[in-house]
Amino acid sequence: MATQSNPYADFHRQCLEASQSWGEQLGAGLRWLDDVRSEGRSLFAGLELPTRKTEAWRYTPIAPIVQGDILRLRTTESADAPQGITGDFYTLTFHNGQLTASDIDDSALEAIPFSSADAAGQALIKEYLGKTFDAARHPFAALNAGTLQDGALIRVKKDSKALKPLQIVHTADVSGDPASSYNRVIVVVEAGSKLELLETYVDTKERKVFQNTVTEVFLAANSTMTHYALNCEGANQIHTGCVFVEQQGGSQYEQHAFATGGALKRRDINVKLLGQLASCKLNGVYLAGGREHVDFHTTIEHVAPHCVSEETYKGIINGKGKAVFNGRVHIHRDAQQSSAAMNNNNLLLTNTAEVNTKPELEIYADDVKCAHGATVGQLDDMALFYFRSRGITRSDAHRMLSRAFVESVMAEMEIETAHAYVLELAERFYNEGAQEATA
Structure with a gap:
């Protein structure tokens, strides 16, 4: 009897x-990463892909990845590749997983592309590369290490501030066969320095693209970083992205996340508060409609005492869309006088929309202030009636609420x-929801 193959295996x-074959195709400037990729492949080889039985992936099946026919690289450039947000920014562009453009000219800010790093740059990159996470707990981060195409290390020099925000654009060709890309961003903000960073993932229209990215952030004492993570890929696209942050004493990290739905979109945000008086603030909005899927998993580790964290995520789910939020705050034994607050609020616009929310507190210290909460609801009929009674159409009331x-x-x-960029995308989503609600 023939045995049935396991698609995951x-x-x-x-x-x-x-x-293995992709590593051999990379340019000479990236061959110094061969040992990193080899180690990543070894780690990934010893892991199993997550299934419904894997707790952290219970509500996010990876069938779109497994069955997506996405295991091919694209190295050509497209003249009509979508652009990022317009504005007064420095810009780095990863196109098809390769760093293709950089316009940084700032004495406070240094960008070291993996593909053109000299011996000193390579040594600096290896000092930080892969140091923020345990690949055994993050299978797609391990896959990123094993298939690493390109990357960049961003360094803000001590006691300085970049003159302009830095935008990193992740994009791909808008036509061609399904393909995947794997790149790494390392951000080092030295003591007393400040950085505003935008990571923008843009829509490649109807083309199926799998983007697997890892961003590692190191904040030295009394440094500050504001991080905009804007995942604006289209409904056909697949995304697995991880952000790992390590904070030293007195540092401040603030993230503003925005995500539209996709065939599968998974964002893992992990923050470690390693020094006293460090603080982090995570804000997020996710919108999923049609048959889209979006998943946010956050972990904040209060390792040192006297640290503060605040977390607020809101989601709107329409059509047959699905969303997942899993937020975890871990207060370690020595993290006395920690303060942590987490809230997740969800709005379901149809009876077929679905959300799974799971806020968690894990506390081992006894002198702390912690709170968490989650809500799931629909638009208030009384509020809709109030708008209608004042001459506002049902669709307009739907959009406004x-x-x-x-x-x-x-x-x-x-x-x-x-802000204007995400507002425009959100307005499209509200309009679609209003049309469906009044159809």
Whole structure:
């Protein structure tokens, strides 16, 4: 009797084979990463792909990845590749996983591309590369290490501030066969320095693209970073992205996340508060409609005492869309006088929309102030009636209430062009929801 193959095991094997062949195709400037890729492949080889039985992936099946026919690289450039947000920014562009453009000219800010790093740059990159996470707990981060195409190390020099925000654009060709890309961003903000960073993932229209990215952030004492993570890929695209942050004493990290739905979109955000008086603030908005899927998993580790964390995520789900939020705050035994607050609020616009939310507190210290909460609801019929009684159409009322639900979070984006960019995408989503509600 013929045995039936396991598609997950087959895909796992195909990933290893592809990563081996891709490493041989990379340019000479990236061959110094061969040992890093080899170690990543070894780690990935010893892992199993997550299934419904894997707790952290229970509500996010990876069938779109396994069955997506995405294991091919694209190295050509397209003249009509979509652009990032317009504004007064420095810009780095990863196109098809390769760093293709950089316009940084700032004495406070240094960018070292992996592909053109000299011996000193390579040594600096290896000092930080892969140091923020345990690849055994993050299978797609291990896959990123094993198939690493390109990357960049961003360094803000001590006691300085970049003259302009830095935008890193992740894009791909808008036509051609399904393909995947794997790149790494390392951000080092030295003591007393400040950085505003935008990571923008843009829509490649109807083309299926799998983007697997890892961003590692190192904040030295009394440094500050504001991070905009804007995942604006289209409904056909697949994204697995990880952000790992390590904070030393007195540092401040603030992230503003925005995500539209995709075939599968998974964002892992992990923050370690390693020094006293460090603080972090995570804001997020996610919008999923049609048959889209979006998943946010956050972990904040209070390792040192006297640290503060604040977390607010809001989601709107329409059609047959699905969303997942899993937020975890871990207060370590020595992290006395920690303060942590987490809130997740969700709005379901249809009876077929679905959200799974799981806020978690894990506390081992006894002198702390912690709170968490989650809500799931629908538009208030009385509020809709109030609008209708004043001559406002049902579709307009639908849009206005949806907008009001998440705007308080998006309004905290201080870069005006970034705020305007996500507002435009959100308005399209509200319009689609209003049309479906009144159809």
